[in-house]
Amino acid sequence: xxxxxxxxxxxxxxxxxxxxxxxxxxxxxxxxxxxxxxxxxxxxxxxxxxxxxxxxxxxxxxxxxxxxxxxxxxxxxxxxxxxxxxxxxxxxxxxxxxxxxxxxxxxxxxxxxxxxxxxxxxxxxxxxxxxxxxxxxxxxxxxxxxxxxxxxxxxxxxxxxxxxxxxxxxxxxxxxxxxxxxxxxxxxxxxxxxxxxxxxxxxxxxxxxxxxxxxxxxx
Amino acid sequence: xxxxxxxxxxxxxxxxxxxxxxxxxxxxxxxxxxxxxxxxxxxxxxxxxxxxxxxxxxxxxxxxxxxxxxxxxxxxxxxxxxxxxxxxxxxxxxxxxxxxxxxxxxxxxxxxxxxxxxxxxxxxxxxxxxxxxxxxxxxxxxxxxxxx
Numbered sequence: 001x002x003x004x005x006x007x008x009x010x011x012x013x014x015x016x017x018x019x020x021x022x023x024x025x026x027x028x029x030x031x032x033x034x035x036x037x038x039x040x041x042x043x044x045x046x047x048x049x050x051x052x053x054x055x056x057x058x059x060x061x062x063x064x065x066x067x068x069x070x071x072x073x074x075x076x077x078x079x080x081x082x083x084x085x086x087x088x089x090x091x092x093x094x095x096x097x098x099x100x101x102x103x104x105x106x107x108x109x110x111x112x113x114x115x116x117x118x119x120x121x122x123x124x125x126x127x128x129x130x131x132x133x134x135x136x137x138x139x140x141x142x143x144x145x146x147x148x149x150x151x152x153x154x155x156x157x158x159x160x161x162x163x164x165x166x167x168x169x170x171x172x173x174x175x176x177x178x179x180x181x182x183x184x185x186x187x188x189x190x191x192x193x194x195x196x197x198x199x200x201x202x203x204x205x206x207x208x209x210x211x212x213x214x215x216x217x218x219x
Numbered sequence: 220x221x222x223x224x225x226x227x228x229x230x231x232x233x234x235x236x237x238x239x240x241x242x243x244x245x246x247x248x249x250x251x252x253x254x255x256x257x258x259x260x261x262x263x264x265x266x267x268x269x270x271x272x273x274x275x276x277x278x279x280x281x282x283x284x285x286x287x288x289x290x291x292x293x294x295x296x297x298x299x300x301x302x303x304x305x306x307x308x309x310x311x312x313x314x315x316x317x318x319x320x321x322x323x324x325x326x327x328x329x330x331x332x333x334x335x336x337x338x339x340x341x342x343x344x345x346x347x348x349x350x351x352x353x354x355x356x357x358x359x360x361x362x363x364x365x366x367x
Contacts, residue, residue: 090259091265091296091319092319095320095361098260098360099361134261170302176300178299178300200319200363202361202363
């Protein structure tokens with residue numbers, strides 16, 4: 001009786017070992033790829049404070065009511081966030097705008113009114129003042145949406161280090177547009193763009209930093 | 220005699236288990252996890268999920284269909300531009316990650332605007348494996364699980 005048990009146990013162990021080694025490869029790969037994913041995105045702080053801030057671009061465009069909007073004049077002395085994107089963007093653009101909207105709602109009412117959030121389209125051909133207004137107001141009615149000539153928009157973006165290409169029609173008829181890589185915060189004290197936020201900045205991170213940005217301080 | 224029979228039976232049983240456990244060696248063994256759809260702000264939406272392949276054979280996601288839209292495409296995102304692709308690789312022993320800020324399923328001309336708490340059904344079609352139907356729970360617009 002004893003022997004039988006022992007033999008059976010050995011047989012089990014051997015079979016189990018075979019089973020494990022046969023499946024080992026796949027498991028190993030899955031494990032190593034998930035480890036790589038984790039280490040690929042080390043990140044401690046959302047904000048990048050610039051040593052050499054940007055001058056506010058001299059941008060005169062059209063707002064969502066069809067009126068002329070002079071960026072420097074309209075946002076002078078006010079804390080301002082600027083982002084370049086387009087409304088036919090299903091992911092990053094609404095994520096960015098909605099995150100800022102959530103963070104803004106956490107501010108005291110008076111501060112909410114001070115903060116200027118400006119979304120400049122990178123696809124002015126498809127984003128009319130009306131369609132841009134509708135898209136923005138679904139996220140936050142207080143946000144400013146701007147459209148105009150693409151070369152004017154591109155030149156303005158370039159002045160603050162944001163590279164955007166003109167929308168391009170592909171062979172299959174789809175249009176490939178591009179959004180800016182960063183949100184830029186302008187100080188109410190200096191009117192300079194002094195802090196950058198990447199596209200993976202969360203609502204919580206904006207919520208934490210906005211009170212400082214309102215005062216023109218480094219977050 | 221009795222002993223032998225028992226042993227043979229045990230061996231046969233474990234071998235059977237071994238084969239069943241690794242039948243994926245010659246075929247993709249796909250599983251979908253972490254699916255969601257952020258509540259859209261316009262007439263388009265993006266869907267995100269992870270396709271895990273526990274098999275030893277790679278596969279490709281070739282198309283997605285859904286009752287939400289007749290215009291569903293798969294998009295890659297590179298350098299702040301997104302572009303339609305014909306398929307995505309689901310590597311053997313690896314996974315295809317469709318995540319915020321990256322590759323995604325794009326729904327155009329939505330038939331209705333799904334609200335947070337609802338579910339959107341999609342059918343994923345692969346080159347080798349059979350189609351997989353999965354429900355995408357609709358989350359808040361800012362939902363981004365990789366940051367939580």
